[in-house]
Every structure is written in structure tokens, then in C-alpha cells.
Amino acid sequence: MKILSAEQLSEADKVTINKQNITSEELMERAATLVFNEINNRLQGAPIPIKIFCGIGNNGGDGLVVARHLIQHGYHVTVYVVNYTDKRSDDFLANYEKLKNITNDWPKLIKDKGGFPEINIGDFVIDAIFGIGLNRPIEGWVADLVKMINESQAFTLSVDMPSGLFADKTPGRNTAIIEANYTLSFQSPKLVFFLPETMDYVGDLQVLDIGLDREFIGKAESGIYLIEKQEAISMYKPRTNNSHKGDYGNVLIAGGSYGKIGSVLLTATAALRTGSGLCTINIPKCGYDIVQTGLPEAMVITDNENEALSSFPGNFNPDVVCFGMGAGTSSKTMEFFNDFLNTFKKPVLIDADGINLLSKNKELLRLIPENSVLTPHPGELKGLIGEWKDDFHKIKLVKDFSKKYKVIVLIKGAHTFTVEGDNLYINNSGNPGMATAGSGDVLSGIITSLMGQNYESVNAAVLGVYLHGLSGDIAASEIGYESVLAGDIAKNTGKAIRSLFNREVKELRNN
Ligand SMILES: NC(=O)C1=CN([C@@H]2O[C@H](COP(=O)(O)OP(=O)(O)OC[C@H]3O[C@@H](n4cnc5c(N)ncnc54)[C@H](O)[C@@H]3O)[C@@H](O)[C@H]2O)[C@@H](O)CC1
Numbered sequence: 375m376k377i378l379s380a381e382q383l384s385e386a387d388k389v390t391i392n393k394q395n396i397t398s399e400e401l402m403e404r405a406a407t408l409v410f411n412e413i414n415n416r417l418q419g420a421p422i423p424i425k426i427f428c429g430i431g432n433n434g435g436d437g438l439v440v441a442r443h444l445i446q447h448g449y450h451v452t453v454y455v456v457n458y459t460d461k462r463s464d465d466f467l468a469n470y471e472k473l474k475n476i477t478n479d480w481p482k483l484i485k486d487k488g489g490f491p492e493i494n495i496g497d498f499v500i501d502a503i504f505g506i507g508l509n510r511p512i513e514g515w516v517a518d519l520v521k522m523i524n525e526s527q528a529f530t531l532s533v534d535m536p537s538g539l540f541a542d543k544t545p546g547r548n549t550a551i552i553e554a555n556y557t558l559s560f561q562s563p564k565l566v567f568f569l570p571e572t573m574d575y576v577g578d579l580q581v582l583d584i585g586l587d588r589e590f591i592g593k594a595e596s597g598i599y600l601i602e603k604q605e606a607i608s609m610y611k612p613r614t615n616n617s618h619k620g621d622y623g624n625v626l627i628a629g630g631s632y633g634k635i636g637s638v639l640l641t642a643t644a645a646l647r648t649g650s651g652l653c654t655i656n657i658p659k660c661g662y663d664i665v666q667t668g669l670p671e672a673m674v675i676t677d678n679e680n681e682a683l684s685s686f687p688g689n690f691n692p693d694v695v696c697f698g699m700g701a702g703t704s705s706k707t708m709e710f711f712n713d714f715l716n717t718f719k720k721p722v723l724i725d726a727d728g729i730n731l732l733s734k735n736k737e738l739l740r741l742i743p744e745n746s747v748l749t750p751h752p753g754e755l756k757g758l759i760g761e762w763k764d765d766f767h768k769i770k771l772v773k774d775f776s777k778k779y780k781v782i783v784l785i786k787g788a789h790t791f792t793v794e795g796d797n798l799y800i801n802n803s804g805n806p807g808m809a810t811a812g813s814g815d816v817l818s819g820i821i822t823s824l825m826g827q828n829y830e831s832v833n834a835a836v837l838g839v840y841l842h843g844l845s846g847d848i849a850a851s852e853i854g855y856e857s858v859l860a861g862d863i864a865k866n867t868g869k870a871i872r873s874l875f876n877r878e879v880k881e882l883r884n885n
Pocket residue numbers: 383384386387401402405429430431432433434435436458459463503504505506507508509510511512513533534535560561586
């Protein structure tokens with residue numbers, strides 16, 4: 375799904391009104407009625423107190439429409455107008471009149487702290503104060519109101535966006551933002567919903583298709599995509615009957631050092647489980663027995679050194695090489711890396727200590743083959759691009775890096791971003807159970823395997839990240855978040871691929 379900016383959404387709004395020959399009030403009615411339907415489906419007429427806080431722009435207008443429908447369906451509703459200015463939008467005013475016509479309980483105006491109502495933990499709060507029109511942080515008594523709503527711990531549903539969040543930039547420190555339990559967002563999720571600094575404000579997210587003009591959305595240049603099952607299916611390449619193991623890639627997994635041999639086992643297992651035809655593991659001598667016993671399906675090349683890799687096996691020409699997990703950063707391994715980058719010229723995957731070695735010796739960056747994939751965790755990423763001020767700055771630095779070295783870079787997190795030049799692919803599978811040792815090693819194996827199976831590097835990365843998350847979702851739904859081991863993620867890769875075509879299995883997040 376494409377992610378649009380606030381500006382593009384407002385434009386889509388105008389184009390839709392024009393092309394569908396409707397008024398903006400009719401579009402508001404359509405959008406807010408969908409919000410009402412969702413709430414009604416969930417509450418099923420329950421007589422709980424509903425408190426709706428409406429701003430005076432169009433987000434507030436949505437709130438008034440929702441209020442009207444809830445009242446007409448017999449719910450116990452109190453409406454508050456958060457009157458931070460007297461400049462009300464036309465559609466707000468139209469719906470204000472409509473609301474007054476159906477109830478004697480007219481909206482209560484809040485003009486300062488004196489007008490704050492009591493909010494109890496059992497109330498159902500609807501936040502329609504600000505949406506995509508917010509252009510500066512919330513201040514003064516409105517900020518106090520937001521704080522009070524958050525402190526009440528009442529279930530809070532935000533319309534379009536949690537009030538106080540900007541769609542396309544980071545909020546300042548200590549600004550007032552609604553901490554929503556649930557967000558019903560119109561047409562397109564907003565980028566900030568997926569960033570580490572702001573994702574927690576959103577709660578569970580649902581995007582409502584309000585029927586904005588498809589042609590406009592199709593053509594809008596966004597460069598930001600949310601990756602879910604549908605996108606994953608479109609990238610997947612099915613196997614043909616008339617094929618053999620040579621068609622599915624010969625991958626070399628190089629890494630491991632004394633005490634960290636397990637990492638390459640996890641990577642290689644994931645590569646084979648994702649469908650690699652052949653997998654060879656290059657490790658220091660000390661790992662020989664461990665790897666041969668742990669994964670009989672893989673072949674092994676040992677280094678001359680016992681405890682760390684020191685020279686790249688040049689007489690061997692795999693389709694793709696994955697380097698770095700558990701490798702350490704000794705000077706011997708730096709020699710291996712140097713040797714490897716000077717010898718191997720097809721796209722590679724560099725992870726973990728491979729990234730640390732790059733940070734130690736930035737000259738090597740120029741040797742990375744075009745379209746290679748780098749998979750740093752946040753600490754390793756800092757070594758590559760330096761400190762960032764906020765999430766948007768981080769994205770900019772990674773885009774610049776990706777363009778400069780013509781590589782694909784992951785920004786790993788609860789929603790991993792794959793960055794290729796100016797394009798951002800945001801992953802929506804996965805769960806907190808995957809924050810476990812070795813999870814990244816498995817991811818590298820999955821992506822490397824897909825690269826070896828002739829997927830374009832960017833598709834290998836985007837689909838690989840998605841499948842990794844889905845495998846984790848399958849593992850967590852079977853054994854619970856706490857018990858997920860990296861090996862469970864590797865083991866479930868096959869089920870994840872099958873589940874792409876099985877309607878019963880969903881991302882945990884979308885359940
Ligand atoms: N596709 C769309 O764009 C649609 C938008 N709709 C709703 O319209 C919303 C956008 O409405 P508006 O553009 O009226 O904006 P908002 O309702 O988000 O904000 C209201 C106005 O407050 C002012 N303002 C901004 N920051 C402020 C601050 N910190 N303190 C005081 N005043 C501030 C601005 O002038 C802004 O226009 C969306 O979020 C959505 O809820 C829906 O009605 C339907 C369709």
C-alpha cells in the first residue's frame with residue numbers, strides 16, 4: 375500500500391470531490407460514517423459513556439458526524455468542542471448545525487481549563503481534535519486537555535491520527551500527543567505511524583478506504599510503501615516443475631568465530647528453509663564438527679585459522695555470499711573481508727560484524743558490489759552513518775548512503791524499513807517475540823537465499839523482511855512471544871511462504 379503525505383491526501387480530497395461530483399461535506403459524511411460503523415460494530419450498543427472531543431477544523435467535523443450517528447443509534451454521547459480558536463471550518467459548521475437539530479444535548483464548549491470534564495477509566499473517548507491539518511505543536515490549555523485524556527487511561531480512539539502527531543515530521547520533545555489505543559485512519563496510513571519515536575501513540579491501526587480517487591492515488595509519487603501480504607505475493611516467484619537444485623542458487627554463508635559458530639548455523643538453516651538449492655558454510659576450523667552435525671544439508675569450507683576467518687576461498691564461485699554474522703572484527707577477519715570484497719563482484723549481503731568492519735575501514739565501502747544488501751541493527755547503523763537527530767533525519771542519512779554506494783540498506787526495528795535510494799519499504803509483519811538473539815542471523819539467511827534464487831536485491835530484501843516477520847508471527851502464535859527462538863523463525867519460513875496463499879494465516883498485527 376502506498377503511503378501518502380498530508381499534502382497528497384489533501385490534494386486527493388480535492389480531486390475526489392471534483393471527479394466524483396460531491397461536496398466536501400458529503401466526503402466528510404462518507405469518511406466519518408465508516409468510523410461510526412467500526413465503533414458500532416465493536417460496541418454493539420453497549421451503554422458506556424462516550425466522550426467525543428472535537429476540534430474546530432475538519433477533523434472536528436468528522437467527530438461531529440460520528441457523534442450524530444452514535445446519538446441516533448441510542449448511544450450515551452457527550453460532545454465537547456475544543457474551541458482553541460473561533461475560525462471554524464465550513465464543514466465543521468454544517469455538521470454542528472446538523473447535530474444541534476437531532477439532540478437537545480448541545481455540544482459543550484471548552485475554552486479553557488475550567489471547561490474540562492471528568493474523564494473516567496471506563497469512558498470511551500473519541501479524539502477528533504486535530505488530524506492532518508496540525509501545523510504546530512499543541513500548546514496551552516489544549517495541551518493540558520491532551521494530558522488529562524492520556525492520564526485518565528480511558529480507552530481512546532483517534533480519528534485519522536492521534537491529535538498532536540504530524541503526518542510527515544517528528545514532534546518536538548515533550549509535546550502533547552494523544553496516546554491512542556486505536557487509530558482509524560483515512561485512506562492511507564501516515565509515515566509517522568511506523569517510526570520508532572512515534573509508533574506507540576497510534577495503538578492498533580486500521581485504515582479505512584474512504585474511496586478517494588484511485589487514479590490520483592495510483593499516480594501519486596510517494597516512494598513510501600507499506601508491505602503486507604498482497605505486496606509479498608506480488609513479489610513471490612513460484613517454482614516450476616521442470617527445475618533442479620542448480621536453479622535455486624548456490625549460496626555461501628561466511629562467518630562465525632570461536633564461541634559464535636551458532637550464528638552461521640542459523641543463517642544457513644534459514645537459507646535452506648527459504649529454498650536455496652545449495653548452501654556452503656565458510657567458518658574457522660573450530661566450527662567444523664558443530665556445523666557438520668548441526669546442519670548435514672550444508673557443505674563446509676574451513677579456514678586455515680582455528681578461531682576466526684582469515685582468507686576468502688577464492689577458487690569457489692557461488693551465486694551470492696552472505697558475510698558477517700558472528701565473524702568478529704579481528705585484523706585477520708579484516709583481511710578476509712578485504713580479500714572477499716576484492717574478489718567477489720556479484721551482489722552480496724553484509725551483516726553484523728561485516729558492518730562493523732566497514733565502519734572501522736570506510737575505504738572498503740567503495741568495493742561493495744552494486745545492489746548489495748546491508749542489514750545493520752541500530753547500533754551498527756550508527757557506525758555506518760553517524761548519529762541522527764530524529765527518525766526523519768535517520769531516513770535521510772540512510773537514503774543518502776544508499777544512493778552514494780548504490781546499495782540497499784535495512785533500518786531494522788519493530789517495522790523494518792528497506793531503503794533503496796529514495797524508496798522506502800515499510801514492513802508490517804512481525805512481533806515483539808522476534809526481539810531475540812540470532813533473529814537477525816535468520817533474516818540474513820532468508821534474504822541471501824532469495825538473492826541466490828534470482829530475486830532482484832531490493833525484492834529479496836523487502837520480501838525477505840516480510841517472510842521473516844511472518845515466520846515469527848507463526849512461531850509466536852504457536853508458542854507465545856516469550857518462547858520464540860531464532861531457530862523457530864528459521865523453521866517456520868516454509869509455513870510463511872505457504873501461508874501467503876492461505877487466507878487463514880494473517881500477520882499478528884492485522885488480526
Ligand atoms: N482526505 C481527506 O483529507 C479528508 C479529511 N478529513 C478530515 O480532515 C482532517 C484535516 O482537516 P483540517 O485540514 O481542517 O485540519 P485539522 O482539523 O487537522 O486542524 C484544524 C486547523 O487547526 C489549525 N491548527 C493547526 N495546528 C494548530 C495548533 N497547534 N493549535 C491551534 N490551531 C492549529 C490549522 O489551521 C488547521 O487547519 C483530516 O485529518 C480528516 O480527519 C475527512 O473529513 C475526510 C476526508
